[in-house]
Amino acid sequence: MPNLYTLYGSYASYYTAKSRSHLRKKGVPFVERLPSETQFREKVRPASGSHRVPQLLAPDGQVVQDSVEMLDYIEARFPAVPAIPNTPVQRTFVHLMELLCSEGLVNLAWQHRWLFEENLSFVIKDFGRSFRPHGSDEELEKYGNLIADRMMSYGLPPTSEEKRTALERQYLAILQLMEQHVQHHPYFLGGHPSAADYAIMGAMHAHLGRDPAGLQCMQQHAPRVFRWVEHMLTPEIQSPEFYDRPIAYPENDAIPATALAVLAHLAKDYGKPFILSCIGFQQAMDRQQPESGYALNPDHDQPTLVIEDLIYRGEAQTYRADLYQVWIAQRAQKYFQSLAPDARNTVEESLGSSDASALLNVPVRWVIERRDNRLFIQ
DSSP, X not given: OTTOEEEEOOTTOHHHHHHHHHHHHHTOOEEEEOTXXXXXXXXXXXXXXXXXXXXXXXXXXXXXXXXXXXXXXXXXXXXXXXXXXXXXXXXXXXXXXXXXXXXXXXXXXXXXXXXXXXXXXXXXXXXXXXXXXXXXXXXXXXXXXXXXXXXXXXXXXXXXXXXXHHHHHHHHHHHHHHHHHHTTOSBTBBTBOOHHHHHHHIIIIXXXXXXXXXXXXXXXXXXXXXXXXXXXXXXXXXXXXXXXXXXXXXXXXXXXXXXXXHHHHHHHHHSHHHHHHHHHHHHHHHHHOOOTTOBSSTTOSSOEEEEEEEEETTEEEEEEEEHHHHHHHHHHHHHHHHSOHHHHHHHHHHHOOHHHHHHHTSOOSSOEEXXXXXXXXX
């Protein structure tokens, strides 16, 4: 159909959950299709050079791959209900949450999916449906197991009662903080959805809010969060519970205290790897002195560097920088470091998190840009 965007993804996909929610709340005219569709194989994948979902096919034939790039692409074309605030504290908060929610919770969501046995039958068939939507149970298991084997080959630790208990504890800590927040606010920033809300949907819907173990935990311990996830899948901006809340970011660049508590928790528990990646990247580039336009491992769309020896907070560290995560982290860092000193002080005081401040203040001497699904030195 003309003038319709097409979102290629699946309900089992972490990053598709982010983009689906964004498109719906923005009121973008779109349809959703599975990656098994012929057009995806014959047109979309060749155009992007990537098998990853989600991917967005625009009415003019342009293909956008990657949930962050898709958000920026849609924001430029549909400015109403902006996902990124334009005031310093709120914008910095949203950029940090883009990283800490979307990338910070990947490992928790991934391990929680594959280490709880009660998830496996559902997840395997769910993946199988993406490629054989009308297939028999045997076909769903056949194709689902191919994907499951690949997912579980990415360094998954062995399951144990101790490991599952630790994962449940991590999950409950986030649920409890979100439960306190959504009791009084429809979104992280008051009555207005933002990229912070879309970013956490990857974990809270695709994995922890659909897989049986995560869903049961959410329904039992955080029913308000479960209702919030339901609403994030609808096109209406305000849910019935908050029908009279104005669709606006809080006045005076304010952030609800309960949202700041979520940020502080995520920064404390999940922020250090991003700081080490950013330091390691800058250190490696200082040594290599690449020219502008230098391709960072162009054979891969989410490359890593060799292991770097670092000093962080006075302690020796070794870390392999994830450059895709550095690229996302630089959205917050570049914006924050472009502010005047007084504004930076206000942002740090308002956020109230030393861990978030440490991430924001990693020097950005070398900037990554993403073109044609590859990373380059700007």
